[in-house]
Amino acid sequence: MSHGSHVLISPVSATSTTTGDLWPVSNLVQGPGVGFDAADPHNQIGSGGGSRWVTAAPGGFPSDFIVAAGEPVLTFDLGSDTPINAIHTWGYSVSNANGVQDFSLRFATDADGTGGFGTSIPSNPMLSMLIDDASMQTNGFGAVTARYVEMTVHSTYYSNGGQGPPAGGDRVGLGEVAFSVPEPSSVLLGFLGLAGLAFRRRR
Numbered sequence: 001m002s003h004g005s006h007v008l009i010s011p012v013s014a015t016s017t018t019t020g021d022l023w024p025v026s027n028l029v030q031g032p033g034v035g036f037d038a039a040d041p042h043n044q045i046g047s048g049g050g051s052r053w054v055t056a057a058p059g060g061f062p063s064d065f066i067v068a069a070g071e072p073v074l075t076f077d078l079g080s081d082t083p084i085n086a087i088h089t090w091g092y093s094v095s096n097a098n099g100v101q102d103f104s105l106r107f108a109t110d111a112d113g114t115g116g117f118g119t120s121i122p123s124n125p126m127l128s129m130l131i132d133d134a135s136m137q138t139n140g141f142g143a144v145t146a147r148y149v150e151m152t153v154h155s156t157y158y159s160n161g162g163q164g165p166p167a168g169g170d171r172v173g174l175g176e177v178a179f180s181v182p183e184p185s186s187v188l189l190g191f192l193g194l195a196g197l198a199f200r201r202r203r
Contacts, residue, residue, distance in 0.1 A: 008042070009179055012077050016053070022057075033045075035090070035176040041135065053173060054098065060170060066155065068170075073151070074151040076150075077148055078149070086179065088138050089129055090133075091174070093131075097168035099157055104124060114148050
């Protein structure tokens, strides 16, 4: 699916270090036509337990989930080594502060496996989201080729000084996740540019 000069893809699966989630982590990878609209601007579809992921509330309400249980870590499997250069996220809610705000990514190839994040791909971008329960949000990063993407949630809007709505904090929530694959022509142009540079250097 095209979005600007990119193709949106959904992971084939997602896992989380959290336990007893209220709504399952599999909701993060429902994809076009189910999790988000297949047409631009790709707004999130549905609401509640059928379409979003949210943790349990181990500290009870109100409390800071990250203080009570630590930073959630999500792992996305793209199925095979895939060139990607951006993550697209959809938020959890606008009526509370449980939504993800700051997060970081690490990457691993098929050969690295899920135990090898950061081994052959040192990239570790720090990114953030706005409170929004409909719009697609895009965070670009330097192009990598990876099978697995690890997302560590560092804060929700509650845990980051209460910058969001006043309620919440006891859970961590997110709507949907996809990635951008550079168009084949863009990849080819980049390759040809590098090849041309190498040729000029040899001359």
